[in-house]
Amino acid sequence: xxxxxxxxxxxxxxxxxxxxxxxxxxxxxxxxxxxxxxxxxxxxxxxxxxxxxxxxxxxxxxxxxxxxxxxxxxxxxxxxxxxxxxxxxxxxxxxxxxxxxxxxxxxxxxxxxxxxxxxxxxxxxxxxxxxxxxxxxxxxxxxxxxxxxxxxxxxxxxxxxxxxxxxxxxxxxxxxxxxxxxxxxxxxxxxxxxxxxxxxxxxxxxxxxxxxxxxxxxxxxxxxxxxxxxxxxxxxxxxxxxxxxxxxxxxxxxxxxxxxxxxxxxxxxxxxxxxxxxxxxxxxxxxxxxxxxxxxxxxxxxxxxxxxxxxxxxxxxxxxxxxxxxxxxxxxxxxxxxxxx
Amino acid sequence: xxxxxxxxxxxxxxxxxxxxxxxxxxxxxxxxxxxxxxxxxxxxxxxxxxxxxxxxxxxxxxxxxxxxxxxxxxxxxxxxxxxxxxxxxxxxxxxxxxxxxxxxxxxxxxxxxxxxxxxxxxxxxxxxxxxxxxxxxxxxxxxxxxxxxxxxxxxxxxxxxxxxxxxxxxxxxxxxxxxxxxxxxxxxxxxxxxxxxxxxxxxxxxxxxxxxxxxxxxxxxxxxxxxxxxxxxxxxxxxxxxxxxxxxxxxxxxxxxxxxxxxxxxxxxxxxxxxxxxxxxxxxxxxxxxxxxxxxxxxxxxxxxxxxxxxxxxxxxxxxxxxxxxxxxxxxxxxxxxxxxxxxxxxxxxxxxxxxxxxxxxxxxxxxxxxxxxxxxxxxxxxxxxxxxxxxxxxxx
Numbered sequence: 001x002x003x004x005x006x007x008x009x010x011x012x013x014x015x016x017x018x019x020x021x022x023x024x025x026x027x028x029x030x031x032x033x034x035x036x037x038x039x040x041x042x043x044x045x046x047x048x049x050x051x052x053x054x055x056x057x058x059x060x061x062x063x064x065x066x067x068x069x070x071x072x073x074x075x076x077x078x079x080x081x082x083x084x085x086x087x088x089x090x091x092x093x094x095x096x097x098x099x100x101x102x103x104x105x106x107x108x109x110x111x112x113x114x115x116x117x118x119x120x121x122x123x124x125x126x127x128x129x130x131x132x133x134x135x136x137x138x139x140x141x142x143x144x145x146x147x148x149x150x151x152x153x154x155x156x157x158x159x160x161x162x163x164x165x166x167x168x169x170x171x172x173x174x175x176x177x178x179x180x181x182x183x184x185x186x187x188x189x190x191x192x193x194x195x196x197x198x199x200x201x202x203x204x205x206x207x208x209x210x211x212x213x214x215x216x217x218x219x220x221x222x223x224x225x226x227x228x229x230x231x232x233x234x235x236x237x238x239x240x241x242x243x244x245x246x247x248x249x250x251x252x253x254x255x256x257x258x259x260x261x262x263x264x265x266x267x268x269x270x271x272x273x274x275x276x277x278x279x280x281x282x283x284x285x286x287x288x289x290x291x292x293x294x295x296x297x298x299x300x301x302x303x304x305x306x307x308x309x310x311x312x313x314x315x316x317x318x319x320x321x322x323x324x325x326x327x328x329x330x331x332x333x334x335x336x337x338x339x340x341x
Numbered sequence: 342x343x344x345x346x347x348x349x350x351x352x353x354x355x356x357x358x359x360x361x362x363x364x365x366x367x368x369x370x371x372x373x374x375x376x377x378x379x380x381x382x383x384x385x386x387x388x389x390x391x392x393x394x395x396x397x398x399x400x401x402x403x404x405x406x407x408x409x410x411x412x413x414x415x416x417x418x419x420x421x422x423x424x425x426x427x428x429x430x431x432x433x434x435x436x437x438x439x440x441x442x443x444x445x446x447x448x449x450x451x452x453x454x455x456x457x458x459x460x461x462x463x464x465x466x467x468x469x470x471x472x473x474x475x476x477x478x479x480x481x482x483x484x485x486x487x488x489x490x491x492x493x494x495x496x497x498x499x500x501x502x503x504x505x506x507x508x509x510x511x512x513x514x515x516x517x518x519x520x521x522x523x524x525x526x527x528x529x530x531x532x533x534x535x536x537x538x539x540x541x542x543x544x545x546x547x548x549x550x551x552x553x554x555x556x557x558x559x560x561x562x563x564x565x566x567x568x569x570x571x572x573x574x575x576x577x578x579x580x581x582x583x584x585x586x587x588x589x590x591x592x593x594x595x596x597x598x599x600x601x602x603x604x605x606x607x608x609x610x611x612x613x614x615x616x617x618x619x620x621x622x623x624x625x626x627x628x629x630x631x632x633x634x635x636x637x638x639x640x641x642x643x644x645x646x647x648x649x650x651x652x653x654x655x656x657x658x659x660x661x662x663x664x665x666x667x668x669x670x671x672x673x674x675x676x677x678x679x680x681x682x683x684x685x686x687x688x689x690x691x692x693x694x695x696x697x698x699x700x701x702x703x704x705x706x707x708x709x710x711x712x713x714x715x716x717x718x719x720x721x722x723x724x725x726x727x728x729x730x731x732x733x734x735x736x737x738x
Contacts, residue, residue, distance in 0.1 A: 109431060168502065176494075176657070183489075183658045207416070207429045224498050226437040227487050230424075230594075264414055267430040 049284035049330050051291045054078035054341040059258060059277040066258050072123040078254070078281040079127070081341035092131035095251050096196045101137045102128055103194030103249075107201045107217050107256075108142045108151035113268035115151035116200050116256050120279070124198070124254065125162050139163040141189045143220045163193070172223040180239035184222035190245060197249035199285065203257040203276065203292050205265035209233040210308045210315030212266050213292040214253040214285035215241050215328070237317035238326045241285065247328075253288050255280035262299040274299060286321045286329025287336045293318065401508055402453040402501065406439055406446040407538050408566045415444035421566050422485045422534055423599040436535040437500045438483035450481035450501050451539045454509040456530045459521055461713040465529060465557050466688055467615055468698060469647055469734025470576045472708050473715035476555065477518035479509070480530030481539065485561055486595040488582065489658040490621060497531040511539070511546035518552045524738050525575070529557035537570040544573040560603035561595050567603050568610065576613040576735060579604055583618075583625040584634040592624060592659075601637070608642050613735050615647040617688065620665045620673060622653070631673045635680035644683045645733040650674055651688035667693070702730035 056074045061067045076088035083091035096102050104124060106116035125138055136159065142148055145155055145166035156164045170192075172185035190197065201217035208229050209216055215237045219225035228236035241247065257280055263272040276295070282288040293315055297307055308314045322331040330336060408421040415430040419439060426434035428441040438450045457479045462471055482504050484497035491497055496504055509517075518526050526547045528540045533556045544554035553575040560579040562571075571577055581600060582593050589597040607614045618634065620626050638646055650673040652665045670687045674695055677685040687695035691712050698708035698720075705727045709717035719726050720736050 111431075172503065178658060207427070223500065223503055224437065224487075226433050226435055226500070227498065227594075229426075229435065264429075267415075267432070269414070 048335050048337040049287035050082065050282060050337045050339050051284070051287050052078045052081040052281040052339045052341050053278055053291070054081065054281065055276075055278045057277060060275065064275070066117055066119050068119045068122070071117070071119050071258070072126070074279055075120065075123045075127070075254070077341040078279045081339050082252075082281045082283070088127055089130045092127045092133075095198070096128060096131060096133050098132035098134070099137070100133065100195045101139070101193055102133055102196045102198060103189060104138065104140045104198050104200050105190075105217060105220065106140060106142050106148075106151075106153075107204075107212075107220065108144075108147040108153070109220075109266055110202070110204070110261075110268040111147075111150045112152050113270060114202060114204065114259060114261050114265070114273060115147075116202055117258050118152045120254070120256050120258065121153070121200060124200070134160075135162045136160050139165075139189055139193045141165060141167065141187070141193075143167050143187070145169055165189075177243045177245055179242040180235060182222075182228065182236055182239040182243070184224050184240070184243075186223075186243070186245055187221050190221050190249070194249055196251050197246070198251060199253040201253065201255050203255055203260035203278075203280070203295065205261050205263050205272070205296055205308075206313075206315075207265065208313065209237070209317065210313045211289065211293045211296055213255055213280075213289045214282075215289050215317065215321055218246055221246065232313060232316055234315075234317040235320045238321035238323075238328065241321060241328050242326055250285070251283070253280075253282055253285050255288060255292060257292070257295070260296070260299075262296050262303065263305055284329035284336075286318060286331050288329075289315070289318045289321075290331040290333070290336065291338060399502075402451055403447050403449055404451040404538055406448045407541075407569070408563065409446040411444060415441070417441050417444065417446045419446065420563055421537060422562050423596060424485060424561075425563075433500075436483045436485045436532075437498075438481065438535050448536065448538050450483060450536050451542070452508055452510045453481050453501055453506045453539075454479045454514075455482050455496050455501070455504050455506040456480040457507070457509070459523060460527065460529075461715075462525060462527070462555070463710060463713040463715060465527060465555065465578050466617065466649055466651075466686075467555060467576055467578055468649070468686060468708070468710070469615065469684070469732075469736070470555065470613060471524060471735060471738060472710075472718050474525060474738070475521075475523050476525040476527035477514070477521060477523040478527040478529050479514065480528070480533075481536040482506070482531060483535040484532035484559075485535050486532070486559060486593050488593050490592070490619070490653060490655075490662075491657045492654070493530055494657045511542040514543045515546040515550040515552055518547060519550055523552065525553045525555055527555050527557065533558050534562050534566075534570075537566060541570050541573055548573075559593075559595070560600040560607075562599070562603055564602065564606055567606055571607065571612065572610060574612060576615075577607055578615045578617060579607070581616050581618050581634070584630050584637065585625065588625050592621075601641070605641055608646075614642070615649065617649045617651055618673070619651050619653055620669055621659070622662050622665055622669065624662070626665070626669050626673070628672070628676060631676040632680060635677040635682055638677075639681055644681050646682070647684040647686060647734075648677055648682055649686045649688045650677075652690055654689075671695070698732070700725040700728060700730055700732065703728040707732060 054074050054077050059070050079088045079091035085091045108115040145168055153164050167187040170188045176183045177186050199214050201214050204212045206212040209232050218240050257276040257278040260276045261273045280288050318331050321328040410418045417428050419426045419434050424435055428434050430441050433440045439448050459475050460478045462474050462476050482496050482499050482501040533540050547554050555576040556574045557578045586597045589595050650670045674685045683701040687693045696710045697706050699706055707719045720732050724731055
């Protein structure tokens with residue numbers, strides 16, 4: 001596997017994670033499984049859930065903006081690491097086939113300051129196209145078109161281009177989807193335009209839930225997310241991710257941690273943002289959330305802030321997602337292999 | 342949140358057989374148009390009847406909220422209902438219709454009417470308030486609880502931009518009510534707590550035009566907001582969904598105690614109040630709960646507050662339960678009667694004799710009801726015409 005070495009990446013990883021198994025670049029790599037549900041992949045006895053953390057200290061140019069070439073390279077390294085494939089396009093071919101419709105669920109609540117990076121999404125679309133997916137079969141989406149625009153995306157509906165719009169343009173399914181404590185109408189983009197779901201959230205602190213990363217990004221799929229914020233979103237986040245319409249489509253999470261926020265989220269608070277210059281990639285959203293949570297805790301410690309636990313807002317929904325009732329993945333550090341790339 | 346009986350009941354009575362909820366809402370909106378809503382109020386830009394409710398940024402519907410407190414870091418604490426949501430910038434409260442924008446809290450549903458209809462007042466149900474009259478009834482999207490049995494979940498549990506709506510400012514509400522000879526405006530269908538600012542302005546406009554206002558509410562509201570908003574109402578119907586905190590927590594996603602406090606506050610305010618208790622098989626239908634409820638009502642509100650035990654129909658997240666058996670409702674009524682309440686009704690069971698009003702002294706029938714029609718009304722000067730016993734209520738315009 002091709003890797004780009006720089007002096008600070010390993011230090012960065014060591015500083016960011018304690019307890020979880022840290023593998024060498026490329027170590028522990030395995031094949032991506034396409035349509036297989038995540039829990040089936042991560043639940044095998046003795047198997048570890050791999051979370052790739054790809055970092056590039058030089059991701060930004062002189063103007064501190066993310067460089068399009070370097071983020072493409074960063075994405076490629078991450079995909080090679082998660083898939084074990086020599087060529088990044090092969091990794092994407094393992095995820096999505098020609099004729100499938102791919103939905104990229106981004107997060108644009110925080111406006112241009114703290115939303116999924118447009119260049120990252122462009123890089124994903126480029127590789128999907130090279131893997132044989134038609135641009136018009138790719139939909140970049142979130143709940144609201146105006147929020148997408150504010151985050152820097154250009155809306156597109158129809159034609160041969162990559163599609164980009166919010167659920168407000170097509171609405172929600174009439175019937176309820178229900179699991180546990182959740183009963184919601186699902187975005188028609190998910191149900192009618194997405195056979196392969198790639199979750200592209202942002203690494204963020206959340207004033208109620210503790211953190212919002214992979215699992216909670218699914219709140220943007222339903223019509224009534226406001227109903228599921230009490231009690232730190234627990235067990236609602238876990239229950240929501242159990243919906244078959246979500247679970248059977250979910251193939252991969254690519255968490256944008258190029259810019260992240262460790263306090264005051266989920267809205268944009270520039271004073272609490274930092275350039276983490278990283279991507280977190282996993283097929284286990286629970287392991288990824290646990291890993292992202294630890295990154296936020298480390299940053300909070302660096303800044304002299306209390307832990308989320310001390311602030312009474314530890315993200316308990318992550319443990320719920322891992323419990324015997326949900327089995328959406330693992331939050332056990334001993335069963336999480338962090339792979340640097 | 343309204344128990345939703347209104348929708349189901351009128352659907353059954355008008356069509357002769359049950360309409361599904363969505364069909365009803367479409368009918369209701371179409372009916373509203375027929376009585377002049379669309380012709381009177383310009384639809385939101387780019388939308389026609391049945392179109393989406395505009396964007397979440399539609400400025401006509403956005404008014405600064407009245408009941409909230411500003412906090413540090415552009416957060417706010419909502420003081421409208423007991424939930425007291427702390428809401429960060431660009432986020433909404435639990436109700437989904439109030440949003441923090443840069444540290445200022447806004448309602449997104451002022452004048453944003455998603456359901457409008459002319460209903461018999463008996464459909465609310467209010468049985469001791471102008472029997473046989475009609476009310477111009479309206480709602481916006483949103484609710485501050487999430488009852489698993491909600492009959493109107495597709496408006497109550499939605500965000501305002503997700504459902505069709507019309508721009509209907511307070512003055513126009515009053516004009517339409519007058520145009521259709523409605524002595525009353527009713528705020529109902531979803532949960533009026535969450536559109537309090539609109540309700541207050543519409544009530545003021547109505548009163549200026551000689552039209553009263555009534556509200557159908559869950560009563561899950563902070564005392565100060567209740568006094569301010571419902572102080573403008575002429576009558577109130579409260580859905581007391583259970584007499585158990587665990588039921589409120591698990592089935593309603595709310596709390597019982599604040600609702601009881603609201604009922605006591607309304608009593609102190611001398612607001613005419615009636616109570617509906619939706620009876621769900623196995624969940625809130627024990628003798629003990631009925632008895633405790635009746636005892637509390639008598640001790641805290643008095644024996645003359647009408648109490649309606651109404652029949653549940655499976656809907657939303659509780660489709661697994663059966664329709665409430667009529668004998669269960671009759672058992673509830675018998676217990677409440679035995680505890681000394683004077684006006685205990687059975688609702689949502691057309692033709693049941695417990696829909697009528699009887700004099701508690703001479704037991705003669707005073708108001709006969711067939712479905713939602715008051716077919717006979719004998720009360721004169723607020724008294725039984727047979728024994729002159731005072732009958733509490735607002736009986737005449």
